[in-house]
Amino acid sequence: MRLWFRRDPDEGRELARDAAVRxxxxxxxxxxDGHLMLVDLVRRGGVIRPTASSDPIELARWEGRRAMVLEILELAHLTHDDIARMLARDETEGARDEDFPIL
Structure with missing residues (x-):
């Protein structure tokens, strides 16, 4: 028996929990409401526009925000196309970037 192929007994529970969270x-x-929240997170997290700063602290803060939003999108199993559709729908309904101020 190969010991390195041995499974951790908690692995199944972790996989089940991950699936439940997703x-x-x-x-x-x-x-x-979820679509509105996601569009807001995408905009606040700077996912769709580049960070315009040379300050390393500010860049790190924006990258952290961006990484968190991308993880939420991944957990929700949303694709780039899903997000593009939500953003397009949001824009055609009259919302503008000014409606979602960056904090």
Whole structure:
């Protein structure tokens, strides 16, 4: 028996929990309120526009925000196309970047 192929007994529970967390994100973010929240997070997190700063602290802060939003999108199993559709729909309904100020 090869010991390095031995599975951790907690691995199955971790995988089940990860699947449950992904389902919860997908469920909670799938309705109109969830779409509004995601569009807001994408804009606030600087996912769709480049960071215009030479300050390393500010760049690190923006990269942290961007990484968190991208992780949420991944947990919700959203693709680039899904996000593009949500942003396009949001723009055609009249929302502008000014409606989502960066804090």
């Amino acid at each position: 389902r919860a994100y997908r469920t909670r973010l799938s309705g109109p």
